[in-house]
Amino acid sequence: MDSHHTMTYRERFLAAAHCQLVDRTPVWLMRQAGRSLPEYLKLKKQYSFLELAQTPELAVEVTLQPIRRFDYDAAILFSDILVIPEAMGQPYSFREQGGIAMDYSVRSRTDIDRLTSEAVTERLHYVKSTLEILRKELGDQRALLGFAGSPWTLGTYMVEGGSSRDYRLVLDLYRNSRGDFEALMEKVTDALISYFKMQIHAGVDAVQIFDSWGGVLKGKDYLEGSLKWIRKIIEAIRDQIPVILFAKGCAEHMPDLCETGAQIIGLDWTVDIGDMAQQIPSHIAIQGNLDPLVLNGTPAITREETQKILDAMRDRPGHIFNLGHGIDKDAKLENVQALLDTIRKPS
Numbered sequence: 001m002d003s004h005h006t007m008t009y010r011e012r013f014l015a016a017a018h019c020q021l022v023d024r025t026p027v028w029l030m031r032q033a034g035r036s037l038p039e040y041l042k043l044k045k046q047y048s049f050l051e052l053a054q055t056p057e058l059a060v061e062v063t064l065q066p067i068r069r070f071d072y073d074a075a076i077l078f079s080d081i082l083v084i085p086e087a088m089g090q091p092y093s094f095r096e097q098g099g100i101a102m103d104y105s106v107r108s109r110t111d112i113d114r115l116t117s118e119a120v121t122e123r124l125h126y127v128k129s130t131l132e133i134l135r136k137e138l139g140d141q142r143a144l145l146g147f148a149g150s151p152w153t154l155g156t157y158m159v160e161g162g163s164s165r166d167y168r169l170v171l172d173l174y175r176n177s178r179g180d181f182e183a184l185m186e187k188v189t190d191a192l193i194s195y196f197k198m199q200i201h202a203g204v205d206a207v208q209i210f211d212s213w214g215g216v217l218k219g220k221d222y223l224e225g226s227l228k229w230i231r232k233i234i235e236a237i238r239d240q241i242p243v244i245l246f247a248k249g250c251a252e253h254m255p256d257l258c259e260t261g262a263q264i265i266g267l268d269w270t271v272d273i274g275d276m277a278q279q280i281p282s283h284i285a286i287q288g289n290l291d292p293l294v295l296n297g298t299p300a301i302t303r304e305e306t307q308k309i310l311d312a313m314r315d316r317p318g319h320i321f322n323l324g325h326g327i328d329k330d331a332k333l334e335n336v337q338a339l340l341d342t343i344r345k346p347s
Helices: 008-019 037-047 049-054 056-070 081-089 109-114 124-137 149-161 170-175 180-200 220-237 252-259 273-279 291-296 299-312 331-345
Strands: 074-076 092-094 098-101 143-149 206-211 243-247 264-266 285-290 319-323
Touching: 008 074, 008 143, 008 206, 037 056, 049 056, 049 273, 056 074, 056 124, 056 285, 056 331, 081 143, 081 180, 098 149, 109 180, 124 143, 124 180, 143 149, 143 180, 143 243, 149 180, 149 206, 170 180, 170 273, 180 206, 180 220, 220 243, 220 252, 243 252, 243 331, 252 264, 252 273, 273 285, 273 299, 285 291, 285 299, 291 299, 291 331, 299 319, 299 331
Parallel strands: 074 143, 143 206, 206 243, 243 264, 264 285, 285 319
Antiparallel strands: 092 098
């Protein structure tokens, strides 16, 4: 029997997450999936990003826009990783010249003590409402994915006061004020565990941890500064739901990433997915890893690069096709369609 006609998108995604062979590789793009869509850009003219993310009906609309246009296998919540520090008492905004600006920087134990993880789920009630609406809209046909940033990645914004070029302040806190650093990480980690449990209760099928700035830490510093806190989160939720771990620039730590308990490892675009498949145990699914900038080129190049990844993973169960990072705002819609057509063509 042809499973393409008997399995829903949701079932195919979950089958891949559990390393079971299915007839077609599930595909979904990362959390900025709709940022290049004209329908999203139209909404952006009417509402700010924060208004879109914090108004459930609008967040639902943005989440579903790429599903309607491209028929993806899964929908990923439209939100932002910085909702966690905001819910802990450190609001953020977007700079006119680009980048993130926190309302204040966490530089001392006093600043850390101001933060609280106690009421995070209550303050993020709008995320819960968004997920509950999405679960009803998607039904059993498509998977629904939640996400959050890693403690280290969130900490970089919180300590640096926003986007950073050199991460000097957060590295200084880690190296020279380890007690304060760990106090901050403990609070952020506790908040993230509560947040993920809320997402699970609201109906998500999997969650992803984005360690976007993990590559700033090298060697044992990565294990102590980032991975130890990620492991604590995964241990708290992995029995309830599949966890996707995406650690950008951290391929050197692949054996350690695989030992966190995450059921799925996301790969960035800088590594060869075939080589990584040899390193990642067969019981762990792999997500990735097309270079996002490929979608800024031509359909022919998109098809060629997509096929390379499919060929490399042809005999490897548990592959979820994805970009190796967020979709670029200048991605061409015809290239997204070429990617999907390549994945979905009969083998």
